[in-house]
Amino acid sequence: GESVGLHLPTLSVQEGDNSIINCAYSNSASDYFIWYKQESGKGPQFIIDIRSNMDKRQGQRVTVLLNKTVKHLSLQIAATQPGDSAVYFCAENIAGSARQLTFGSGTQLTVLP
Amino acid sequence: GAVVSQHPSWVICKSGTSVKIECRSLDFQATTMFWYRQFPKQSLMLMATSNEGSKATYEQGVEKDKFLINHASLTLSTLTVTSAHPEDSSFYICSAGPGGTDTQYFGPGTRLTVL
Numbered sequence: 001g002e003s004v005g006l007h008l009p010t011l012s013v014q015e016g017d018n019s020i021i022n023c024a025y026s027n028s029a030s031d032y033f034i035w036y037k038q039e040s041g042k043g044p045q046f047i048i049d050i051r052s053n054m055d056k057r058q059g060q061r062v063t064v065l066l067n068k069t070v071k072h073l074s075l076q077i078a079a080t081q082p083g084d085s086a087v088y089f090c091a092e093n094i095a096g097s098a099r100q101l102t103f104g105s106g107t108q109l110t111v112l113p
Numbered sequence: 114g115a116v117v118s119q120h121p122s123w124v125i126c127k128s129g130t131s132v133k134i135e136c137r138s139l140d141f142q143a144t145t146m147f148w149y150r151q152f153p154k155q156s157l158m159l160m161a162t163s164n165e166g167s168k169a170t171y172e173q174g175v176e177k178d179k180f181l182i183n184h185a186s187l188t189l190s191t192l193t194v195t196s197a198h199p200e201d202s203s204f205y206i207c208s209a210g211p212g213g214t215d216t217q218y219f220g221p222g223t224r225l226t227v228l
Binding site (some may be wrong): 031034036041045082091106 | 196220
């Protein structure tokens with residue numbers, strides 16, 4: 001994925017609602033995907049990952065869905081909380097690439113009180 | 114587990130000086146570490162792959178003589194920005210992962226400001 005430059009896509013949700021963040025990945029050879037959360041001034045924090053032999057994986061309050069046909073990844077956050085406000089990045093890893101990650105452009109999630 | 118640290122967390126330097134940033138894996142060994150750069154409101158861009166005991170691999174467009182990488186041990190990689198200029202001001206982040214896994218864990222980042 002490539003950076004979109006100075007303007008991150010944004011998503012605003014009401015506290016307690018569910019959030020869905022989408023990502024289109026670039027390489028059909030990618031076989032491992034990770035969602036990261038990045039708060040302002042901090043490094044990315046691992047949220048959840050999924051391999052290409054799966055189409056869904058659940059964690060605590062989060063679910064990742066993978067649609068390989070259209071090269072689409074989504075992150076669902078249940079009962080969104082103020083602490084979930086951050087930038088969310090998807091990252092893809094291509095088999096045999098020594099675990100290098102390619103990052104998507106990111107989505108700014110803002111949770112409204 | 115899987116904690117990655119960076120030092121310093123921020124640094125301000127004068128144009129023309131060199132700055133060294135350290136990346137450490139605290140509870141695992143890493144034969145490979147990665148260095149990223151992130152400009153405001155943008156995504157992470159991979160700069161180079163740091164390989165323990167051998168030369169780093171740089172991404173296209175990244176000057177290897179300007180961004181010196183040393184991976185002298187299984188828990189430490191350093192990035193030295195040589196002859197820094199204001200356009201090098203950025204957020205530098207490293208990542209590493211335990212052997213046998215694909216997951217990468219990130220350090221807290223280093224904010225470099227070149228005056």
